Amino acid sequence: MPMVNFIFGIHNHQPLGNFGWVMESAYDRSYRPFMEILEEYPNMKVAVHYSGPLLEWIAENRPEHIDLLRSLVKRGQLEMVVAGFYEPVLASIPKEDRIVQIEKLKDFARKLGYDARGVWLTERVWQPELVKSLRAAGIDYVIVDDYHFMSAGLSKEELYWPYYTEDGGEVITVFPIDEKLRYLIPFRPVEKTLEYLHSLDDGDESKVAVFHDDGEKFGVWPGTHEWVYEKGWLREFFDGVSSDERINLMLYSEYLARFRPRGLVYLPIASYFEMSEWSLPARQAKLFVEFVEKLKAQNQFDRYRVFVRGGIWKNFFFKYPESNYMHKRMLMVSKAVRDNPEAREFILKAQCNDAYWHGVFGGVYLPHLRRAVWENIIKAQSHVKTGSFVRDIDFDGRDEVFIENENFYAVFKPAYGGALFELSSKGKAINYNDVLARRWEHYHEVPEAATPEEEGEEGVASIHELGKQIPDEIRRELAYDDHLRAILQDHFLDPETTLDEYRLGRYVELGDFVKGAYDFGLFEDGITLERDGTVGGMPARVEKTFHLTEDGFAVEYTVRSGRKALFGVELNLAVHSVMENPGEFEAKTFEVNDPYGIGRVGIELDRKVKVWKYPIKTLSQSESGWDFIQQGVSYTVLFPVDGELRFRLLFREL
DSSP states (O other), X not given: OOOEEEEEEEEEOOOTTOOHHHHHHHIIIIIHHHHHHHXXXXXXXXXXXXXXXXXXXXXXXXXXHHHHHHHHXXXXXXXXXXXXXXXXXXXXXXXXXXXXXXXXXXXXXXXXXOOOOEEEOGGGOBXXXXXXXXXXXXXXXXXXXXXXXXXXXXXXXXXXXXXXXXXXXXXXXXXXXXHHHHHHTTTSOHHHHHHHHHHTOSSOTTOEEEEEEEGGGTTTSTTHHIIIIITOHHHHHHHHHHHOTTEEEEOHHHHHHHOOOOOBOOOOSBOOHHHHHHTSOHHHHHHHHHHHHHHHHTTOHHHHGGGOOOOOGGGHHHHOHHHHHHHHHHHHHHHHTTTOHHHHHHHHHTTOGGGGOOSSSOGGGOHXXXXXXXXXXXXXXXXXXXXXXXXXXXXXXXXXXXXXXXXXXXXXXXXXXXXXXXXXXXXXXEETTOOOOOOOOGGGTOOSOSOOOOOOSSSOOOTTSOOOOOOHHHHTTOOOOSSOOOEEEXXXXXXXXXXXHHHTTOSOBOBSOSSSOOEEEEETTEEEEEEEEEETTEEXXXXXXXXXXXXXXXXXXXXXXXXXXXXXXXXXXXXXXXXXXXXXEEEEEEEEEETTTTXXXXXXXXXXXXXXXXXXXXXXXXXXXEEEEEEEEEEEEEEEEEEEEEEEEEEEEO
16 A cells, blocks of 8 residues: 655744743753653654753653653654754854754763664754754764755645755765644644645655744643643644554654655755745845735745745844853853863853844843853953953954953943943853843834645634734833943933933934944953033043942043033843833932842942833743733933033942
8 A cells, every 4th residue: 555654743942041930940841751652652753853951851850751751762762863962053053062962962962772873953943054063073964954955946746755955075964854744733633634635645655744943832822731731633643644644754764764765855045934934134134024924915926935035043143142242251161161171061061052132032132041141151251361451252243342350341342332232241150231121123014924835714813813902001112222222321311311212212302422432442340431522512521430340330520511401320120020110200229139140239320310210021922822021120320411520330249
């Protein structure tokens, strides 16, 4: 009887720094019931990838699950597929770290009784030179999307076989994931998947259909726990595919033991189709969605979609400068600690991908994920003495000034307002300026993503199909920044400006200092910065002398303005665990207390001043709808200036 080969795989991941209750919920709603039901179906086979952070949590909190995995491996039901241990996007980290990351997860797989030879490519981010790194790590095959192959010019009909790909004489096998199966499983009734698999049967015994996708689709995504478990979809699926005589269940290793890849392909830099939308700058992403919808309306999308390509994953470093800076700091420290095993373990953790980008999940918008990355960058760097230097750290074409003392790292951008863009505490392992700017995203206006959903009313909607409208209470508070957030940003405001105008971005910046270039000079533990600019068309000058102290920093200002104005020094602090409200007060000293974030710090001035504070909230989409997240709190100390102004400001850890 003719049959088609079918490989079924899942990818289970929780990012480093995620909340324990999130891990526990995902385990109870998806990972545990999935494997327990799999145990009931001895003829069912699954290729599975667990990320390192998730495995570490399971080993510590649910060790019985590790025993179950080991048992399923021994029974031949599981094939362990690895990736970088801390789930980095391999293309975004140094080749030396790629090999160490993969070997670390291979070691864990060996403890489960499996010698892993295949890689789940994180976010399916492919670039050709990965071939050499993967082969050096002992990998024989890698799993990517069919979209990669179509982008290389192959037709859909050619994508039911694995192929070889090559770089510099090194060869590896690449398996294409079937996109149609990604939208059928588990969102549509089981018979839809069976019908599709049967339709592929043409008598070619080497033909194979591959499904490999997020395990969270089986219980964590909205509505899926009820559909997959309570309504019995998973049991029906396991029973259907494992007992169907026209479907030959296989594992990747079993396929390669029986068949050879079909030929040679050269895959371009690519990820899955949705990523090509998300990685575009917001205005271009909006046009991309409009273009896809126009093609769909003309019934032309299926015909031409192979030529419809947006951005690549690394575009996120252009789209989010905060992510780019964090990433380049990680690369800088990775190079510095390569010969220090203890420090290197921290930098491997800092390579966890989730905090560096954003799609349908929170990603870079989630402060606790960024905080985990910064914690490990700082802990890694604390093993080496860097000292002070001037260098273009983030490759934006302008030099940064890096200052270090025994307790802190401070990084200024003289060309961007002479402001402090990193203040990292070695003792607390936190970056006080880990604050994301408020920015417009294309989905704030575009209700749908450019995804090729499998249409149908039966089943449960995928997160790509959920329509979302911004609630009115959020829209009223929504604001966008025209500059990045930093510490010691210098504002000149009209004296009649109100706090609400200021916090909602509805004020006029009289000066050209917030993003203007400052001249600078270095001294031990400090820097002087000065700029001659204008305020309302009149000459103005700002001088500030900064130095790190044992418990923070001190800065002395001299301001001269030919126009009467309010001079404000803004400090954007990564207050994440205490939800602040806008407010105005007068004080000579005040305290910030964020017990589960930056902790306690004190701000002290040499006179009583007016202070404005307000939460910096961003609007991002997530699998559950909208997230209106406090990225930090802005504290601006305000001085009337009409002529010359001098003052001193101290920042102290408490």
